[in-house]
Every structure is written in C-alpha cells, then in structure tokens.
Amino acid sequence: MQIEIRSLSYIYNPKTPFGKLALDDISLDVEEGDFFGIIGHTGSGKSTLVSHINALTRVQLKYNKNAVLKVCGIDLCAKKPDVKTLREKVGMVFQYPEYQLFADTVRQDVGFGPKNLGLGEAETEERVRAAVARVGLDYDEIAERSPFELSGGQKRRVAIAGVIAMRPEVLILDEPTAGLDPEGKKELLALFKRLQREACPTVVMVSHNMDEVAECCNKVAVMNEGKIAGVFSPRELFTRRELIKGMGMEMPSVTELAYYLAEGGVPVDPSCLTESELVDGLLNIYSGGDK
Amino acid sequence: MKDVVFGQIYPVDSPVHRADPRAKLLIMIIYIVTVVFVPSFMLYGIIALTLLAVILMSRVPPLKVLSGLKAIIVLAIVTFIFTVLLNDGAGKEAELATFGFFVEFGPFCICGSGLLAGGRIMCRIVLLILGPTLITLTTTPVDMADAVEWLLAPLKLFRVPVHAFGMIMSIALRMIPTLFEEAGRMMNAQKARGACFDHGNIFKRAGALIPVLIPLFVSAFKRAGDLADAMESRCYNGGKGKTRMKVLRFSVWDVLAMLFFAALLFFVLVCTYNWWGWGWTDIFKLDMIEPVVGRSVLG
Incomplete structure (x- = not known):
C-alpha cells in the first residue's frame, strides 16, 4: 500500500468565523501501480487532501485523534514525521507549475530538487539530463537557456522535469493540464502515462476535467464538500450520471455524446469512455452490417 | 506570516463596521493625538475603557484585537526597560524620600519616577497600537x-x-x-x-x-x-x-462619534494643561507622584 488514509479531517481557520471543515473523515487507499484520480467541484477539498500526502499540510493532531495517514511507509500522524525522506519519495506537481521557475538556466532549475537531496554534481547532471529528455525536450538545446524565455508549454514541461528529476515513487499532479490548449493537454497526458509505466508507478491526479480522468485513471475518488462520495473505476463512475451531475460536475464529453446518441435511438453503448471506443461502436453499427 | 493582522478585516456586522470610513479615519487621528497627550494612568484608564466599549460594540473578540500587539510586544518591552534604566527622576535623595528606594548599577538606575514613566510609555504604545488595529479589523x-x-x-x-x-x-x-x-x-x-x-x-x-x-x-x-x-x-x-x-455619506452617528472623540481630546488637554486653573482637573492626575526636590535634604 503506497498511501493509506483513515478518517482524516482538516479544519481551515479553526475557532474563527472563517472556520471551514475542508476534509471530513476521509478514508482512501492508493496502491502501487494505480493511476488514481481525485475529482470534485471547486472547494471540495481535493487540493487540501493531496497536500497532506506531501506533508505540506500537516495533520491537525488536535482534531484527528484516530486518523491514519501513511505514505510510502512513513507515518505522517507521528509527532515529528520524517518529512525529508517523504519529499524524496513523493513528487508533487502543483497547479500552474511554471510559476515556480526561478533559476538562471533550465539546467539549474531542474537540478534544484536533486541538489536539495544532497546529490553530487555528476549524479545531479545525469538526473537533470534524463528528466529533461523524459518530458520531451531537447537537453542540449534548452539546458543553458533561461526558463523565462521559453513558451508556456515548454515552461510547464521544465517545471515537471524539476519534479521528476527527484525520481519520486509517488507522483501527485494537481490539475496538471489547466490552462493548456487541447493539443498540449493531450501531449502532457501521454507523457504522464508513459512516466507511470517507465519511472514512477503510482500517480495521483487531481482534476476536474472528466475527459482526462476517463482516459488516464484506473480508479477515481469523487469528493464533495470535504467527503469522499465514493471510489470507482472510471467505467463504473460514468454510468452514474446522476451522481456526477448532482454534484455539479460534467460527464466526459465522449460519454455525454454517447448518452445523447443512445437517447436519440442510436444503439451505441452509453458508457463509452474514449473516442476510439465510440468511433468503433459507431462504425460497427453503420458499416458493420454492410461489410 | 500568520501574525500579520493588518489588512485583515473581521467580517461581522456591527455599528463600528458600518460607520463611515472617513469618520473612522478622523477618529483614529484624534484618538492617536489624545493618547499622545495623556499624562496620567487614570486618564489612560478612561481611554482604555472607551476603547473597550468600542471593541465590544464592534463584536470583534477582544483577544483578536489584542493579538495585534504581538508584532510590537518586543518593542514595547525594550522601550520600557530603557525608560526605566535611564530615568533617574529627580535625583537620588528626592527619589528615596518619595518612593523609598533607588537602585543604582553603573550608569543605570531603577527608581520610582522611572518605573512610572516606563509604565506610561507601555500604556501609550499599547493603546496606540490597539486603536488602529481595531479600525483595520472593522474596515475593508x-x-x-x-x-x-x-x-x-x-x-x-x-x-x-x-x-x-x-x-x-x-x-x-x-x-x-x-x-x-x-x-x-x-x-x-x-x-x-x-x-x-x-x-x-x-x-x-x-x-x-x-x-x-x-x-x-x-x-x-x-x-x-x-x-x-x-x-x-x-x-x-x-x-x-x-x-x-x-458614495460615502456621514450619518448622524458618525458625526456624534467624531464629536465624542473630539470632546475626549479636549478633556485630556484641559486636564493636562489646566489653562483656566480649574481645581477638579487634578483629580485625574492623582497618580502622578512627583518627587519634590529639596524636601529630602531637610528630612
């Protein structure tokens, strides 16, 4: 078990009129090899939850007498958890990660993480080279350039490389494709899938883009007002149209299209998740008979 | 970072929150001038009570207002210590005669007048911070x-x-x-x-x-x-x-509040300078014990 969460709660600004229960008795398990999605409306507590996993938000021990939070075998409910090791094992890509770039050159920026781990020059250099290549950029061309003169998409890749260079066991992505064009989104998702296969077996992705979730994840937790409304496989989840709509979220556009087609009398499977599934289905119906 | 109370409004509805910000700003200026002129603990007490009344009216928890002091507590304590140590009042004999003690070490000394002066400065700093803190807690x-x-x-x-x-x-x-x-x-x-x-x-x-x-x-x-x-x-x-x-408009209450604080300032000034030689103003300065120079020489 990579991540184990039992009855975790979190209150923002306790004892003030701003007080708000952001997490309410959350329990979750993420296993090695999962591409785990967390979806939910704005303000449902997704970001608060994932920031616990990286100990950026500490467990409020006062309000969490019985809570369990274990990540890669490290107990985060302890008085003084081993945060340094934890951050080595858990990499976190924030929303708009390109805003955290700071160094003079791409090489230095990507090397910031490995340097903080206390790795030597040679090892750092090697990791930076590998990470930059992994996000699909040309190291020799880009290494000595300033990250601020790159394009938006390149900046984001560099920022992600900065996290991958730490070689984490668990990768947390918080709305990784926000603000990108459709092409950029697609490329980035392909990158994450490849990354999961080759380098980092466990990925947790926060998103409110259902298309992404349908395409990448094998398990999806739905959050609503600080509670987990359920953990499903994407196929299971998107048959529960009422649940999704009831929480003010959208269905994946492919599933939505299939749903309306089915409503209109076209005999397609309304639980299609990907474009190719739907296209195959339609081809079967309209040309299959004729073939 | 969490100690930064400035610019953090405490969002409840109260007469203080609703008051015209211009009135509040003017009152704050009058208040600061008043506090600077206050000569005695008794008058500090009166100001503090007024402030407390306004705090209660504003429905901001008093502790929240007090937490505005965190930022300057060190400054206040250092000021107090130096005021006490560097103030030798009216000289050793006079101090001994009035307060009965005078501790000297090197260039420093602790004496009654010094302690009182330090106390007044503490009161002044605390009141100077609390007033504006309350304003920032009630005004966007x-x-x-x-x-x-x-x-x-x-x-x-x-x-x-x-x-x-x-x-x-x-x-x-x-x-x-x-x-x-x-x-x-x-x-x-x-x-x-x-x-x-x-x-x-x-x-x-x-x-x-x-x-x-x-x-x-x-x-x-x-x-x-x-x-x-x-x-x-x-x-x-x-x-x-x-x-x-x-569009900002003064209400009757804004004007009344400003008049009240202006009157308070006037009262403090009269007590301090006693322009017309009224006897009753001394009541508010009873705690101002002044060592009389020369008396101890006779004793």
Missing part, C-alpha cells in the same frame, strides 16, 4: 483607501495627484493578501522539491528564499501588467470625471 482596505483619498483631497489645490495615491493604495492593499497567498504557494512548491526554509544560519535562510522571491516578483509584475491592461480597456484614465459606485 478599500474603504480605508477611499477615506485617505478624501482626507487628502485639499492637496489637489496644490496639484498633488491625490487620486493616483488613493488608487495606488487601494491596489497595494488589495494585493497584500494575494501576494502572501502566492508566497505560501511558492514556498510549498519549493518545499515539495526538498527546499528547506527553517534550517541553517541567517545567510543560508535568506538564500533559501531566492527560489520563492524570484517567482513572486515575476508574477507580481505580470499581475500589475494585466491589471493595467484591464483598467485601460475599461477606459480608466487617471480619475478625471470618475464617479463612485459607493
């Missing part, structure tokens, strides 16, 4: 900036760009929480990459902030540019002919 920064602009309006005659100042101030105030939030986000992002902000000596710590400060500046400039574009595209041209969405 934007209202405050409007009030400042109104107060400075006469300077327009001298071609001072008062409107620009007001606008700069409202934007700056508006952006403080945003920048803090952003700084927090940047720190988190760099912490997630193994950065450490609470280890090592002061130089190391300052150096560790570079990965936070640079992105913060970059985004602040970007924000400023975006905001300027947004304002220009809405035909903002520096305030000429700009009307207000919220």
Whole structure:
C-alpha cells in the first residue's frame, strides 16, 4: 500500500468565523501501480487532501485523534514525521507549475530538487539530463537557456522535469493540464502515462476535467464538500450520471455524446469512455452490417 | 506570516463596521493625538475603557484585537526597560524620600519616577497600537483607501495627484493578501522539491528564499501588467470625471462619534494643561507622584 488514509479531517481557520471543515473523515487507499484520480467541484477539498500526502499540510493532531495517514511507509500522524525522506519519495506537481521557475538556466532549475537531496554534481547532471529528455525536450538545446524565455508549454514541461528529476515513487499532479490548449493537454497526458509505466508507478491526479480522468485513471475518488462520495473505476463512475451531475460536475464529453446518441435511438453503448471506443461502436453499427 | 493582522478585516456586522470610513479615519487621528497627550494612568484608564466599549460594540473578540500587539510586544518591552534604566527622576535623595528606594548599577538606575514613566510609555504604545488595529479589523482596505483619498483631497489645490495615491493604495492593499497567498504557494512548491526554509544560519535562510522571491516578483509584475491592461480597456484614465459606485455619506452617528472623540481630546488637554486653573482637573492626575526636590535634604 503506497498511501493509506483513515478518517482524516482538516479544519481551515479553526475557532474563527472563517472556520471551514475542508476534509471530513476521509478514508482512501492508493496502491502501487494505480493511476488514481481525485475529482470534485471547486472547494471540495481535493487540493487540501493531496497536500497532506506531501506533508505540506500537516495533520491537525488536535482534531484527528484516530486518523491514519501513511505514505510510502512513513507515518505522517507521528509527532515529528520524517518529512525529508517523504519529499524524496513523493513528487508533487502543483497547479500552474511554471510559476515556480526561478533559476538562471533550465539546467539549474531542474537540478534544484536533486541538489536539495544532497546529490553530487555528476549524479545531479545525469538526473537533470534524463528528466529533461523524459518530458520531451531537447537537453542540449534548452539546458543553458533561461526558463523565462521559453513558451508556456515548454515552461510547464521544465517545471515537471524539476519534479521528476527527484525520481519520486509517488507522483501527485494537481490539475496538471489547466490552462493548456487541447493539443498540449493531450501531449502532457501521454507523457504522464508513459512516466507511470517507465519511472514512477503510482500517480495521483487531481482534476476536474472528466475527459482526462476517463482516459488516464484506473480508479477515481469523487469528493464533495470535504467527503469522499465514493471510489470507482472510471467505467463504473460514468454510468452514474446522476451522481456526477448532482454534484455539479460534467460527464466526459465522449460519454455525454454517447448518452445523447443512445437517447436519440442510436444503439451505441452509453458508457463509452474514449473516442476510439465510440468511433468503433459507431462504425460497427453503420458499416458493420454492410461489410 | 500568520501574525500579520493588518489588512485583515473581521467580517461581522456591527455599528463600528458600518460607520463611515472617513469618520473612522478622523477618529483614529484624534484618538492617536489624545493618547499622545495623556499624562496620567487614570486618564489612560478612561481611554482604555472607551476603547473597550468600542471593541465590544464592534463584536470583534477582544483577544483578536489584542493579538495585534504581538508584532510590537518586543518593542514595547525594550522601550520600557530603557525608560526605566535611564530615568533617574529627580535625583537620588528626592527619589528615596518619595518612593523609598533607588537602585543604582553603573550608569543605570531603577527608581520610582522611572518605573512610572516606563509604565506610561507601555500604556501609550499599547493603546496606540490597539486603536488602529481595531479600525483595520472593522474596515475593508478599500474603504480605508477611499477615506485617505478624501482626507487628502485639499492637496489637489496644490496639484498633488491625490487620486493616483488613493488608487495606488487601494491596489497595494488589495494585493497584500494575494501576494502572501502566492508566497505560501511558492514556498510549498519549493518545499515539495526538498527546499528547506527553517534550517541553517541567517545567510543560508535568506538564500533559501531566492527560489520563492524570484517567482513572486515575476508574477507580481505580470499581475500589475494585466491589471493595467484591464483598467485601460475599461477606459480608466487617471480619475478625471470618475464617479463612485459607493458614495460615502456621514450619518448622524458618525458625526456624534467624531464629536465624542473630539470632546475626549479636549478633556485630556484641559486636564493636562489646566489653562483656566480649574481645581477638579487634578483629580485625574492623582497618580502622578512627583518627587519634590529639596524636601529630602531637610528630612
């Protein structure tokens, strides 16, 4: 078990009129090899939850007498958890990660993480080279350039490389494709899938883009007002149209299209998740008979 | 970072919150002048009671107001210590005669007059901070900036760009929480990459902030540019002919409150200087024990 969460709660600004229960008795398990999605409306507590996993938000021990939070075998409910090791094992890509770039050159920026781990020059250099290549950029061309003169998409890749260079066991992505064009989104998702296969077996992705979730994840937790409304496989989840709509979220556009087609009398499977599934289905119906 | 109470309004509804910000600003100025003139503990007590009444009226928890002191507690204590140590009152004999003690060590001494003076300075600092803290807890920064602009309006005659100042101030105030939030986000992002902000000596710590400060500046400039574009595209041209969405109006209560504080100032001044030689003003200065020079020589 990579991540184990039992009855975790979190209150923002306790004892003030701003007080708000952001997490309410959350329990979750993420296993090695999962591409785990967390979806939910704005303000449902997704970001608060994932920031616990990286100990950026500490467990409020006062309000969490019985809570369990274990990540890669490290107990985060302890008085003084081993945060340094934890951050080595858990990499976190924030929303708009390109805003955290700071160094003079791409090489230095990507090397910031490995340097903080206390790795030597040679090892750092090697990791930076590998990470930059992994996000699909040309190291020799880009290494000595300033990250601020790159394009938006390149900046984001560099920022992600900065996290991958730490070689984490668990990768947390918080709305990784926000603000990108459709092409950029697609490329980035392909990158994450490849990354999961080759380098980092466990990925947790926060998103409110259902298309992404349908395409990448094998398990999806739905959050609503600080509670987990359920953990499903994407196929299971998107048959529960009422649940999704009831929480003010959208269905994946492919599933939505299939749903309306089915409503209109076209005999397609309304639980299609990907474009190719739907296209195959339609081809079967309209040309299959004729073939 | 969490200790920054300034610019953090405590959002409840109360007469103090609803009062005209201009009235509040004027009252704050009158209040500060009053506190500076107060000569005795008894009058400090009266001011403190007035302040307490306003705090209760504002429905802000008194502890929240007191937490405004955190930032200056060190300053207040250091001021107290130095005032006590460096004040030798009316000289050793006179002090001994009046208070019965006088401790000397090297160039320093502790004496009754010094302790009283230190106490008064403490009271003064505490009251000086609490008043404005209450105002910031009950007034939105934007209202405050409007009030400042109104107060400075006469300077327009001298071609001072008062409107620009007001606008700069409202934007700056508006952006403080945003920048803090952003700084927090940047720190988190760099912490997630193994950065450490609470280890090592002061130089190391300052150096560790570079990965936070640079992105913060970059985004602040970007924000400023975006905001300027947004304002220009809405035909903002520096305030000429700009009307207000919220027109400020003094209510009867605002005027009464201002008159009350003006009266309080007047009262304190009369007690302090006693221009007309009234006897009753001394009642409020009973705790001002002045050692009489020369008396101890006789004794």
